[in-house]
Amino acid sequence: MRLGRRYGMKVWFGIVLFVLSSSVLAQAKDYWADLSDVELFEMVCNTCHSTALPKQQRLNREHWEWVISDMINDQGCNFLPDKHMQRILDYLVENYGPNRDAGRSKY
Numbered sequence: 103m104r105l106g107r108r109y110g111m112k113v114w115f116g117i118v119l120f121v122l123s124s125s126v127l128a129q130a131k132d133y134w135a136d137l138s139d140v141e142l143f144e145m146v147c148n149t150c151h152s153t154a155l156p157k158q159q160r161l162n163r164e165h166w167e168w169v170i171s172d173m174i175n176d177q178g179c180n181f182l183p184d185k186h187m188q189r190i191l192d193y194l195v196e197n198y199g200p201n202r203d204a205g206r207s208k209y
């Protein structure tokens with residue numbers, strides 16, 4: 103059996119489309135990377151509750167790590183790739199560490 107010429111063209115077109123679209127998907131953009139650390143924090147940690155929750159805390163790195171792993175493992179904040187979650191952790195340690203003036207309004 104010989105495929106009709108038109109049908110054969112359709113198959114080729116389908117293959118070309120498939121190859122093109124899969125290479126586009128393979129290069130899927132890492133949208134999180136476009137956000138600054140503070141934007142990332144404001145967006146991600148605002149998903150389920152106000153960022154007032156973390157902002158009213160002054161914690162050292164160890165305790166922020168605990169909060170973050172609690173959010174990831176127990177509260178369902180598991181959609182962010184690790185390397186970006188690490189940026190949020192560094193941001194929190196830097197800006198909401200124990201030496202920061204707890205009375206200063208950041209809201």
Ligand code: HEC
Nearest residue numbers: 146147148149150151155156159169172173177178179190
């Ligand atoms: C998927 C939902 C979700 C996301 C996203 C989320 N949280 Fe939470 N978070 C919760 C829930 C639910 C609670 C309340 C837990 C409780 O009552 O013990 C909470 C509570 C908190 C608290 C209060 C202290 C505590 O442990 O109860 C802090 C601080 C906190 N979150 C920080 C963060 C930070 C920082 C981020 C961003 C990395 C974040 N959260 C993202 C669900 C989320």
